Every structure is written in structure tokens, then in C-alpha cells.
Amino acid sequence: MNRTFDLVKTAYVISQMEPSDEPQVALAGRSNVGKSSLINCLAGRKALAKVSSTPGKTQSVNFFRIAPGGYTLVDLPGYGYARRSQTERAKWGTLIEHFLKGNPGLKAVAVLLDVRITPQQSDLEMVSWLRHQGIPILPVLTKCDKVNQREQAARQREWRDLLGGAATPICFSSVSKQGREALWTALDEKAGAELL
Template sequence: MGAVSLDHLPAPDKVEVAFAGRSNVGKSSLINAITRQKALARTSGEPGRTRELNFFETAGGEMRIVDLPGYGYARAPKDVVERWTRLTKAFLRGRVNLKRAFVLIDSRHGIKDVDKGIMDVFDEAAVSYQIVLTKLDKLKPGQAQRMIEETETAIMKRPAAFPRLVATSSAKRTGLDMIRAEIAALIQQ
């Protein structure tokens, strides 16, 4: 379907799941990996490439994936970052078919203040979100386990946070089946 503006949002006729994350967190790679399509979401070595709402229809048409603009990209002008934030907030308002947002956190860095900011947006909008740790293959096993535990503790008191996080590696294909299972359960609701 591609990028759209708020004036041209698709009708709320399908289950939607959204993916949000800091620039360069691996959002496009993860979307491609879970859909088993190499080039559905465009990947780039340049952070901050997702600047609009991108909608992807899944095979069979039973659901829609929404790729939200990346946040936290310091090189983007402040007014552009504010526009991306407004776009995301406006999208979340009243989107009853949005069943869950997946908030991607780079496992090498953990939850940053900018991540807390987007979680606040989801909490305020009462949109259920689930934390997905990315790039788990970049950590040693002990470090990975500590990061999982720290992240679980950090989200415990957040009102809209889904209590189970998913640890992934798009490169090693770790955790992808778990995300697929979460999405399949949302479609069945």
C-alpha cells in the first residue's frame, strides 16, 4: 500500500498492528523478517528514512502492518521530528482496529528517554504495546539475559504495556515465530 498522509488513511476495516522504534533500531529488517519478504519495508543504512505512515497489506488481506515514523533521530530538524510525533499521535487517536503496537528497543542500548517518550504516547492513547528487543545476536548470552530482565522490570508499571516482551534477532531469525504467534492471536480476537 505504501506511505500515506493522515488525510488518506485506509479505512479501519482490518486488524492493524504497528511497529515503532528509534531510528536505526532495525524496524524495517524486522518487518521484512516476520513477513518473510526481503523488500517489503525498505531498509537503509541511513537512520530516519521512515518519515510517513507506511501501510502494508499482508498476504490474504486479513491484516495491515503499519510502519510508524522512526523517532529519536538527532540529525533531523526539530520541526520535522515534531511533525513525525504529531503524525503518530494523530494516527493513534481513535484507531479502534489497531490491536497492538510493537515498540522496538535496541538490546545493545536498552530503553532510552526517547523510548520512554513514545511509551508515554501509547500509554496516554491507551494503545496496547509490546516491547521487542532487537539485535539480540550482538550481545553475549549473559548480557542478553540481563537486558531482558532490566527491560521487563522497566515496563512493569506502564499502563498500556503488554507484560511479555519478545527478544529478537532478524539476522539469526530469533524470536520471529513468537511475534508471528502474537500477531496471529490478535487477528483471531
């Protein structure tokens, strides 16, 4: 199924964000986890989201209306390491927390995790915070074209166990498109999408 992405809003400060009852699924992950590449792969477009080798490129909260489906995919700034000032990182953290906490329409957060590395403290903190807030988590392992099947399966088990068996991460690659349809299906389900 072909879907369209329509960038409806970009928020740099809290005052630009308003709570919404419309269904939303957020994308969260450490800087340089491949979030922009994932968005471009999902959209089937090369430059919808800016891809950079410099961590911390996304500095705003970007709202993409998805059709068909009738929900919004929300791209959050990367957390963890970024070559930005502590003040900038603190501002992004406040922006992310405000969005996640004050949002009645938020149905789930897809947490993007680099398949090549062991669980990082910032990832564990994000997952723990989301669970504490009662926000459903959709775990996604990125860059799966860079490891073999055995390594993918081992990382999936590791994260499934860390999540208390609640969910097995989807293996995704923006290069090979592995997991693209599975991720779309999961996003649609989390959003309660009405697909005609």
C-alpha cells in the same frame, strides 16, 4: 506458515489516513532500531522495506496487509534521533500521534527496542504515552545476535519491570531469525487473526 505482505497504502500526511475498524498492529521504534530489517525478515524478502544506515529513512506510515491473518501491519516513522530537520521530525510526530489516537482498529503497538542499549528517554516516553492511552504494548528487543544470552535476559528483565510485569520482550534478530516465529505468533494474537 508462509505469509504475504501486500503494501496497500503509504501516507505522508494526515489527510491520507482514515480511521479503520479493521484490525491493525503498528510497529514503532527509535530511528535506526532495525525496523526495516525486522519487516524484511518477517516477510522473508530482502527489499520490501528500505534498509539504511541513516536514521530517519522511513518518512511515511506504511500499511501492509497480512495474509493469512486478515490484519494490517503498520510501519510508523522512527522517533527520537534522526538526521532530519526539526520541522520534518515534528511532522512525523504529528502523523504518528494522529494514527495512534484516532484509530478504532488499532489492537496493539509493537515497540522495538535495541537490546544493546539501556532504555532511552524517547522509548520510555513512547511506552508511557501508549500506556496512558490504554493501547496494548508488544515489546520487542532487536539486534539480539549482537549480544550474548545473559545480556539478552538482563535487558528482558529490565524492560519487563519497566512495563510493570505486563509483558516480557521478545528477543529478535533479523540476521539469525531468532524470535521470528514467536513474533509472528504474538502479532497474530494481538490482531485477533483468523488463521485457517
